[in-house]
Amino acid sequence: MSYVAEPFTDEERSLLAPHFTDLDGPVFALTNLPEVVKGALFARYSRSAKSLRRLFLDEFVEASTAVRASAEAVGTARAERLYQNVFLEFGDDSVAQLGGAHIACEQSSQLLAKVLERGRLAAYLEQSTRYVPYDDRPGGRWRYHVPPEVIEAGDDLTAQYRDTLDFAFETYARSLGPLQEHFRALLPQEPGTPDGAYRSTIRAKACDALRGLLPAA
Template sequence: MSVYVAEEFSPEEADVLRRYFTNLYGPVFALVNLPEVVKGALFARYSRSPKSLRRLFLDEFVGELDISGDDSIDATIGLRRAEELYDKVFFEYGDDSVAQLGGVHLACEQASNLLTKVLEWGRLMAYLEQSTRYISYDARIGGRYRFYRPPEVLQSSLGTRYVGDMDRIFDTYAELLPIVIDDIKERIPKDPSDSDFVYRQAIRAKAFDSIRGLLPASSLSNVGIYGTGQGYEMLLLRMRAHPLP
């Protein structure tokens, strides 16, 4: 089966994450208790990083924030309270306009390219997807390449062939990447005014862009979504009616 590979966090890391993320180990979670500018910056960095959103927050953002006043916050408890309030307003009073007033930053991780297109179909929301132009897909998660493994395919007579073919595609990607990088370096020498970091990043981006056409639709990606309650309601209705499981 295609199983979500959950990250492991130290007790100290989990204590910090619990204040700002609605869950610590699932593939779908919301950001809370953070300034909007921080959420926006985090999502912007998210689209060009191979890290999960929670790991990215720990590695690159926590050190820049004053979190000393948030020690007593538990976002998972806050989420339950918010759900209770929403249920009361929406179901008891029938006021669906409340769905237009609140916005949520939501992360969906390890989603196939097919799923990302379903998620990003609505026009009432904003999206940032992990970019194949800036991220290498030769890395593995949990020892496996980053592609979706449909249970119905794996359990069929084509399961072994499917995994083998996908592995070979990603093997080819991994083999071509250093070759393409070296070729681009030969054709585009470093400008003396560029730093080593800038030159290296530019070369890698060109290489990623050159070979990303190899990546299949089953490739996994991370998606950041921002929308109102009404936008998420429409998203869920659209997904329930979609032919894909």
């Protein structure tokens, strides 16, 4: 699957430029950010459907009206709160491992992800199918890769491959709404539970139940 570039306004590009080595491609590194911001940004990214750069703009740029965001002004307070919640309160030490040099590879197929993660010189964090719904179609296509070996094998196999994976994704997307309705009926919102937290919980249960339909492609 070819990469679908995300558009940014001139102001957004000005905010991104000091902190991302590439604003248009799928592979980029983070620069000039406090370690706590980088770690928290990736931790949040693993449970968000947004791209990393969009997530940074929406949730971590506190000086969003400034043309240049200094490292001290970029989401440090939010990042520290996230570390407090995830690491100290819930004991999830995977967040504590996220300090260091950060490189993002977006819109990677599952096949490419496994190749990248073979090396032991880095720690890896994937966008979680337990929390992120995969019912969108970037560039009008479902999120899977067609290997060149399949294409070289001929049109019949390529069509069968695409039809099979399209059906898996269509079934997943079609089932996501009804399954959330099922979980809402099974697990009514308790008094005092914030609406946002309840919606996230129900969505996560549906995503977790359906993620076995997502192909490793």
